[in-house]
Each structure stands twice: as structure tokens, then as C-alpha cells.
Amino acid sequence: MTDQPSRASEPAKAPRAPRRLGAKRLKFPTPPAPAPAAQSRPSRLLRLERELQEARRRLDDMTRLAYLDEMSGLANRRAFDDELRRTIDRATRYAMPAVVAIIDLDRFKAINDLYGHRAGDAVIVAVAQCLRTHVRASDFVARTGGDEFGLILSNIGLDDAGQKIEMLRAELGRIEYSFGAEPVHVSVSVGISAIEAGFGRCPVHEADLAMYRQKRASRTIYTLG
Numbered sequence: 001m002t003d004q005p006s007r008a009s010e011p012a013k014a015p016r017a018p019r020r021l022g023a024k025r026l027k028f029p030t031p032p033a034p035a036p037a038a039q040s041r042p043s044r045l046l047r048l049e050r051e052l053q054e055a056r057r058r059l060d061d062m063t064r065l066a067y068l069d070e071m072s073g074l075a076n077r078r079a080f081d082d083e084l085r086r087t088i089d090r091a092t093r094y095a096m097p098a099v100v101a102i103i104d105l106d107r108f109k110a111i112n113d114l115y116g117h118r119a120g121d122a123v124i125v126a127v128a129q130c131l132r133t134h135v136r137a138s139d140f141v142a143r144t145g146g147d148e149f150g151l152i153l154s155n156i157g158l159d160d161a162g163q164k165i166e167m168l169r170a171e172l173g174r175i176e177y178s179f180g181a182e183p184v185h186v187s188v189s190v191g192i193s194a195i196e197a198g199f200g201r202c203p204v205h206e207a208d209l210a211m212y213r214q215k216r217a218s219r220t221i222y223t224l225g
Helices: 041-066 077-094 108-115 117-134 158-173 203-219
Strands: 098-105 140-143 148-154 176-179 182-185 188-195
Touching (some): 108 117, 148 158
Antiparallel strands (some): 098 188, 176 182
């Protein structure tokens, strides 16, 4: 009987290396970032309220600048015209008496020509401060042109308004500036007109005419200096 070789004597085979799947890597989706905590309703309302207040403030500032004369700090012509329309409407609806006054500086061009525009600007500011100080809280004062001011006196008759205007003229006459060697006194010409229900003519036009009549009369006796 022929002897068979023993399997134990056979050399052991090396273990087979694991099969590689290749160089391609498997990609997995990036997990989404956690969502921020939802803002509470009260905090959202508070933020919106702050934004609304800021928008209102900006609108108020723009409106104020649109109706303000920057040099004098008074209302401008646009604001004066709006207030005049409201005053005429009140006179028509409620028979509320009112008076409009047009105030024009005398010799203002001469002040600018002789002493310069800085002197003229100083006179404008001084007149504006005087008017603001001596009118009632219910009255409306504006700078309506270069050397012209408008005044709306509410709830007052023509006679009482005339006395008020004479007082204002006296106060303005106390303003004095020294530009160079000679003092310069401020003087004004003023025209007034009643604002009445059913009044067919424009009260500002009537006040303008009265003011120019006074200016022509005063020029015959007034000299600069």
C-alpha cells in the first residue's frame, strides 16, 4: 500500500488580501445647520415699533425742513400759504376774525450794498427774533421773501390788529446795528388786511398794496444813516 503524503506537511497558503473597492470615496450629505430659535412675537412687534418711530422721525424732519426758512429760523412762504388757507377756511366756516400783515424792511438793498450781505443777514435774523418774541402763541409769523415777512393774527379784529402792528413797529425800530462809522436803525413798512368770510379779494394782495402805499409815503422823508 503506497503511503499518501500528509496534508500537514504541505506549506500553508498566505491569506488573500481583501479586495479594494477602488479610489472613489463615498460622499454623504452635510447635515443641515440647526435652525435659529424663532423670534417671539412681542420682540418682533417691539422691533417693528422702533423702526416705525424712526421712519416717522425722519419724515417729520423732512417736513420741518420743507417748511422752514433756514436763515431766520421762521416758517417759509410755503408754510405761510398753507396757514393762510387754513385761516381763511376757519373764517368761512366759523366766522372767526383774523388779520394778515405784510412786513417789508426799508432800505434793505442799501444795507446790502453799503455794508455787505453779512450785514443784511444779521438784520434779517434780528428782525425774525424780534417778531418771534413779540407775537402771541396763536399768531403765525414767516419769512416770505428776501426782506419780507408775513404775519397772521388769529381771532382779532382789524382795529386791535393795527394797534398790535404799531407795537411791533416800535420794537423793530429799537434794533440798531453799527456797520462802519454810522449806526443803522431798522425800519419797516407794514400793510394789513382783514381775513373775513365772503371777502372776494385776496387778503395778502390787499395787505401788499397797503404796505407799498406806506413805503412810498415814508421814502419821501426817510434817509439812510
